[in-house]
Amino acid sequence: MDADAFRWLLTDEGTRLVAEAAAALEDGANELTVQARLRRRADGDLVTAALTQASLRRRARAKFGEAADLLWFTPAGLEQATRPAVAAHRARRLAAYGVDAFADLTCGIGGDLMAVATATGATCVGTDLDPVTAAVARANVASLGLPVAVDVRDGTTLDLAPFDAAMIDPARRDGTGRTFRADAWEPSWDVVTGLLTGPVPAVAKVAPGLPHDLVPEGVEAEWVSDRGHLKEAALWGPALATASRRATVLGATGLATLTDEDDPVGDRVPAPTGAVGDYLVEPDDAVVRAGLVTAVAARCDGWLVDPHLAYVSAHAPGPAALSRSYRVLEELPYREKQLRAALRFRRIGALTIKKRGVDVVPAQLRKRLDLSGDVTATLVLTRVAGAGTALLVEPV
Numbered sequence: 001m002d003a004d005a006f007r008w009l010l011t012d013e014g015t016r017l018v019a020e021a022a023a024a025l026e027d028g029a030n031e032l033t034v035q036a037r038l039r040r041r042a043d044g045d046l047v048t049a050a051l052t053q054a055s056l057r058r059r060a061r062a063k064f065g066e067a068a069d070l071l072w073f074t075p076a077g078l079e080q081a082t083r084p085a086v087a088a089h090r091a092r093r094l095a096a097y098g099v100d101a102f103a104d105l106t107c108g109i110g111g112d113l114m115a116v117a118t119a120t121g122a123t124c125v126g127t128d129l130d131p132v133t134a135a136v137a138r139a140n141v142a143s144l145g146l147p148v149a150v151d152v153r154d155g156t157t158l159d160l161a162p163f164d165a166a167m168i169d170p171a172r173r174d175g176t177g178r179t180f181r182a183d184a185w186e187p188s189w190d191v192v193t194g195l196l197t198g199p200v201p202a203v204a205k206v207a208p209g210l211p212h213d214l215v216p217e218g219v220e221a222e223w224v225s226d227r228g229h230l231k232e233a234a235l236w237g238p239a240l241a242t243a244s245r246r247a248t249v250l251g252a253t254g255l256a257t258l259t260d261e262d263d264p265v266g267d268r269v270p271a272p273t274g275a276v277g278d279y280l281v282e283p284d285d286a287v288v289r290a291g292l293v294t295a296v297a298a299r300c301d302g303w304l305v306d307p308h309l310a311y312v313s314a315h316a317p318g319p320a321a322l323s324r325s326y327r328v329l330e331e332l333p334y335r336e337k338q339l340r341a342a343l344r345f346r347r348i349g350a351l352t353i354k355k356r357g358v359d360v361v362p363a364q365l366r367k368r369l370d371l372s373g374d375v376t377a378t379l380v381l382t383r384v385a386g387a388g389t390a391l392l393v394e395p396v
C-alpha cells in the first residue's frame with residue numbers, strides 16, 4: 001500500500017469499501033470473491049488496499065481485541081506493535097512518573113503512542129521514518145480522538161529539549177524481534193544506549209533475549225510477559241528506573257512484579273538447592289529471564305533442584321501470579337525403556353512432557369514411547385543435582 005492508496009482509504013468511499021470487505025470476510029466469503037465484487041466500485045489497487053486492510057483488522061483482533069476494527073494497519077506495523085496490555089503497563093509507569101510532553105521516536109503504527117497518550121494525557125509527538133507507517137499512526141490517534149502529532153522524520157535527530165520523557169522501540173532487521181543481536185537494530189544499539197543515558201528520561205523496548213551485561217549502568221531492565229508469553233524487555237533510563245532488574249507478569253487477574261530487591265540470593269550468596277519436595281514450581285519466563293528465580297523460591301520457602309536450572313521445589317505451591325506449580329506425584333525411571341514400562345503400567349495414554357536442562361525433544365520422545373491407555377498425565381524431565389530425573393506431576 002502506498003501513501004496515496006492509504007489517503008484514499010481514509011476517505012468516506014475508502015472507509016465504506018473497507019467496511020464492506022470486512023463484512024464479506026466475516027460472512028466467510030473468500031478474498032478473490034470479495035475482490036471481484038469490489039472491483040465494480042473502485043480501481044484494482046484501491047480494492048487490494050481495502051481488502052488488505054480488512055484482513056489485517058481481522059488478524060489484529062488477536063492483539064488489539066475489538067479496538068482493531070477502529071484502527072489502521074500495515075503488515076509490518078501490526079507485527080511490530082506493542083500489545084495493548086504491555087503498552088498500557090509501560091504507559092502507566094510513565095504516568096506515575098508524571099509526563100507532560102512525550103516523544104516516541106520510532107512510533108510505528110502507534111501501539112505505544114496511543115497507550116501513552118491515553119494513560120498520561122501528555123502532549124505526545126510520534127516520529128517514524130516510513131511515510132505510510134507514520135500516516136497509519138496519525139490515522140490511529142485520530143480514530144481514538146487523541147491529540148497527538150505524528151511526523152515523518154528520523155526520530156534520532158529530534159530535538160528532545162521540549163520533552164520530559166522519550167521512548168524508542170527500534171525495528172529489528174531479523175523481523176522476529178525475539179532474539180537479541182546488537183547489530184540488528186534500526187536505529188542502532190548505540191543510539192538506544194545514548195538515549196537511555198542522555199539528559200531526557202527515556203525508555204526503550206528491546207528484544208527479551210537481551211543479555212544482562214549489555215544493560216548500561218543505572219538502567220533498569222524489566223522483562224514483561226503477558227498471559228504466560230514473554231513479550232519484551234523494557235530498559236528504563238536512570239531517571240525512570242526503580243530497580244536494577246524487574247520481572248513483570250501481566251495476567252488475567254492483573255499485574256505481579258518482582259525485582260532484584262526481592263531476591264535474597266543475588267550474586268553473592270549461593271542459591272539454596274536440595275532434593276525434589278512436594279511441589280515443583282516453574283517461574284514465569286519473565287522471572288527466569290530477569291534472573292529472579294531465587295526470588296520466587298524465597299516467596300514460597302523453596303529451593304532450586306539444580307543450581308543452573310529454573311525449577312524451584314517447595315513444601316507448598318509457588319506464588320500463583322508469578323509461577324506455575326505442580327504437585328509431585330512420584331519419581332519415575334529416567335531411562336527410556338523403563339520409563340515406557342512405568343507409563344504403560346499406569347495406563348497413561350495422553351502425556352504432556354515438560355523439560356528443562358535435558359536434551360530431549362518432547363514430541364519425538366512421546367512418539368517413541370508409543371503410549372496407550374485412558375489416563376492423562378504430566379511428566380517433567382529435568383536434572384536434579386546434575387542427574388537426569390523424570391517426575392510425574394499434577395498441575396495445581
Ligand SMILES: C[S@@+](CC[C@H](N)C(=O)[O-])C[C@H]1O[C@@H](n2cnc3c(N)ncnc32)[C@H](O)[C@@H]1O
Binds near residue numbers: 107109112154
Ligand atoms: C518496532 S517499530 C515500533 C512499534 C511501536 N512501538 C508500536 O507499538 O507500534 C519500529 C519503527 O521504527 C521505525 N524507524 C526505524 N528507524 C527509524 C528512525 N531513525 N527514525 C524514526 N523511525 C524509525 C520503523 O519504520 C518502524 O516503524
